[in-house]
Amino acid sequence: MVNQTWTLSMMRIKLALRSRTFLFFSMAMPLGFLFGYVIFFGRGNAMAVPYLLGAILALSVMGAFWGLSMQLVMFREQGILRRFHLAPIGPGAMLASSIISNYFLVFPTVILEFLICRFVFHMPTWGNLWAVFLLVSIGAATFSAMGLIVASVTNDMQETTVINNIIWSLFLFLSGVTIPVAFMPGWVQKVTLFLPATYLATGLEGAMLHAASFSEVLEVTVALAVSLIVAFEVSRRLFRWEPEEKIRGKAKLWAIAALIPFLLLGGWELTRGHLLQEINHQFQIINQRAAAAPHPTANRR
Amino acid sequence: MTEPVIQVEGLYKNYGAVEALRGVSFEVHEGELFGLLGPNGAGKTTTIEILEGLRTQDRGSVRVCGLDPQKNPVEMKHVVGAALQSTSLPDKMRVEETLEMFAHFYRDHRDPKELLKRFQLEEKRNAFYNQLSGGQKQRLALALALVNNPRMIFLDEPTAGLDPQVRREIYDTLEELKKEKKTILLTTHYIEEAERLCDRVAVVDYGRVMALGTPRELKQRSAGTTRIEVRLSQPSADGALNHLDGVTDCRKLEETYLLHSSKPTQTIVALVKHLEAQGVELQGLEMFSPSLEDVFLELTGRRLRE
Numbered sequence: 001m002v003n004q005t006w007t008l009s010m011m012r013i014k015l016a017l018r019s020r021t022f023l024f025f026s027m028a029m030p031l032g033f034l035f036g037y038v039i040f041f042g043r044g045n046a047m048a049v050p051y052l053l054g055a056i057l058a059l060s061v062m063g064a065f066w067g068l069s070m071q072l073v074m075f076r077e078q079g080i081l082r083r084f085h086l087a088p089i090g091p092g093a094m095l096a097s098s099i100i101s102n103y104f105l106v107f108p109t110v111i112l113e114f115l116i117c118r119f120v121f122h123m124p125t126w127g128n129l130w131a132v133f134l135l136v137s138i139g140a141a142t143f144s145a146m147g148l149i150v151a152s153v154t155n156d157m158q159e160t161t162v163i164n165n166i167i168w169s170l171f172l173f174l175s176g177v178t179i180p181v182a183f184m185p186g187w188v189q190k191v192t193l194f195l196p197a198t199y200l201a202t203g204l205e206g207a208m209l210h211a212a213s214f215s216e217v218l219e220v221t222v223a224l225a226v227s228l229i230v231a232f233e234v235s236r237r238l239f240r241w242e243p244e245e246k247i248r249g250k251a252k253l254w255a256i257a258a259l260i261p262f263l264l265l266g267g268w269e270l271t272r273g274h275l276l277q278e279i280n281h282q283f284q285i286i287n288q289r290a291a292a293a294p295h296p297t298a299n300r301r
Numbered sequence: 302m303t304e305p306v307i308q309v310e311g312l313y314k315n316y317g318a319v320e321a322l323r324g325v326s327f328e329v330h331e332g333e334l335f336g337l338l339g340p341n342g343a344g345k346t347t348t349i350e351i352l353e354g355l356r357t358q359d360r361g362s363v364r365v366c367g368l369d370p371q372k373n374p375v376e377m378k379h380v381v382g383a384a385l386q387s388t389s390l391p392d393k394m395r396v397e398e399t400l401e402m403f404a405h406f407y408r409d410h411r412d413p414k415e416l417l418k419r420f421q422l423e424e425k426r427n428a429f430y431n432q433l434s435g436g437q438k439q440r441l442a443l444a445l446a447l448v449n450n451p452r453m454i455f456l457d458e459p460t461a462g463l464d465p466q467v468r469r470e471i472y473d474t475l476e477e478l479k480k481e482k483k484t485i486l487l488t489t490h491y492i493e494e495a496e497r498l499c500d501r502v503a504v505v506d507y508g509r510v511m512a513l514g515t516p517r518e519l520k521q522r523s524a525g526t527t528r529i530e531v532r533l534s535q536p537s538a539d540g541a542l543n544h545l546d547g548v549t550d551c552r553k554l555e556e557t558y559l560l561h562s563s564k565p566t567q568t569i570v571a572l573v574k575h576l577e578a579q580g581v582e583l584q585g586l587e588m589f590s591p592s593l594e595d596v597f598l599e600l601t602g603r604r605l606r607e
């Protein structure tokens with residue numbers, strides 16, 4: 001099975017790299033966001049770059065959610081999965097290939113983002129690279145698996161696109177990667193505590209901004225890992241090879257199982273945790289640093 | 302006697318209210334090219350897909366190479382090759398890398414380069430799947446069916462929709478596979494395909510096996526009669542054509558009268574005299590030597606391609 005999974009992963013990486021749509025959404029768009037963030041939000045201030053890079057890294061990793069799960073639905077609709085079903089490969093290998101290929105496709109973008117921040121925008125720190133590596137790795141795998149669970153509980157491309165857009169919008173606008181959580185009203189801030197994307201973004205921002213240690217990102221890593229395992233297993237059980245096999249309404253509820261770790265984590269944070277304070281604190285740090293740092297145009301004068 | 306490579310017994314399958322299979326039973330022996338012959342919707346594809354492990358039956362038992370496709374799917378797929386009625390692959394996959402990828406899925410496999418050569422795809426080795434013609438796609442599907450050097454090969458309508466030239470090339474390939482003593486199960490609705498290639502044929506309609514035997518045995522069932530198809534300017538009087546010299550059976554199918562005759566020359570002479578006497582004009586007349594089409598017609602009362 002390892003050999004088959006690896007073969008499928010390599011094939012899917014090749015196909016992704018031959019797809020202009022994939023290259024645009026997974027590589028060009030995050031880089032576009034990076035330039036936009038640093039130029040418009042950071043105003044070229046190098047001290048703001050680590051914080052903004054944390055958000056951009058989270059955005060790139062979360063992109064794995066779209067990634068190859070849509071491709072899997074398309075394969076099913078076009079009857080391509082039927083041909084693979086004739087070979088001695090199981091749903092596990094097919095799903096794992098989505099996660100593995102997404103993982104390898106995320107890293108070049110992440111590395112490029114780091115290099116641009118360091119050498120083009122003069123980012124003063126590398127943050128805690130090991131913590132970043134850990135979060136990017138587990139994040140890419142978990143968000144891929146969440147995409148797979150959507151692919152498993154939807155019956156066609158149209159349905160998949162609608163559900164993906166809804167979830168993606170929540171991730172995008174409530175996790176702090178586009179609008180800082182510190183700017184949001186109190187009740188919205190509480191809602192963000194139930195989203196996996198918030199933990200990933202906060203973890204990556206912390207790892208970049210104040211070189212958060214392993215122990216500081218452990219909580220989010222464990223929650224993401226549990227979600228990964230649950231999402232993978234649910235997707236494997238609900239996997240369908242045939243385009244005409246439709247999933248029943250009740251079976252779709254299994255998708256919620258993947259969010260259980262974050263529902264628990266959100267509940268805990270809401271009553272006893274301190275994530276919201278940390279988010280607000282990080283935002284204050286970056287504001288103070290930005291205010292204290294000389295503006296790049298001042299240096300040139 | 303060795304165990305059959307395929308054993309199918311009392312196979313039933315419903316799609317909602319539609320009864321796709323109603324007790325299909327047959328066996329296929331080692332080295333045999335066995336055909337399931339029938340019109341669209343007869344249950345051929347459902348049968349072959351149950352054997353391939355793509356679908357489950359509602360009732361009945363199936364063994365392929367001694368294995369149950371539902372209980373031992375992985376083990377079975379290692380020894381079985383298959384080409385679907387319509388094979389789809391990712392548009393941006395190249396021909397050679399597709400063969401190489403599928404070869405990696407199996408314990409035992411053939412050299413993809415040898416398959417490229419055999420199926421005349423060498424020039425297209427670097428072409429994307431969406432750049433291939435229909436015939437080239439079908440050749441690739443056949444090459445994929447052989448990539449694991451299978452003991453048993455399933456081919457679902459391998460020549461459907463292809464031009465005569467490509468069809469002949471595929472016939473040649475299947476004849477080569479026959480010489481290699483491969484066991485093949487083929488579905489088709491082409492009479493000439495079944496007659497030319499198959500060692501034995503099961504005539505299938507409405508989810509049932511209507512007749513089973515070698516093409517020769519089946520044709521003998523039509524009593525060795527010649528089929529004469531006649532179109533007239535106006536309907537013939539009831540039963541009149543039945544009494545013509547040599548006619549053993551007469552039935553009307555839409556606007557055509559189908560006469561089966563043991564003495565075709567005498568039948569035609571008698572027919573012409575009869576029509577002249579009745580003042581009816583002969584608009585068309587065709588003669589056919591006994592074929593599986595006749596067997597099918599006799600068994601089901603309709604043509605294969607209706």
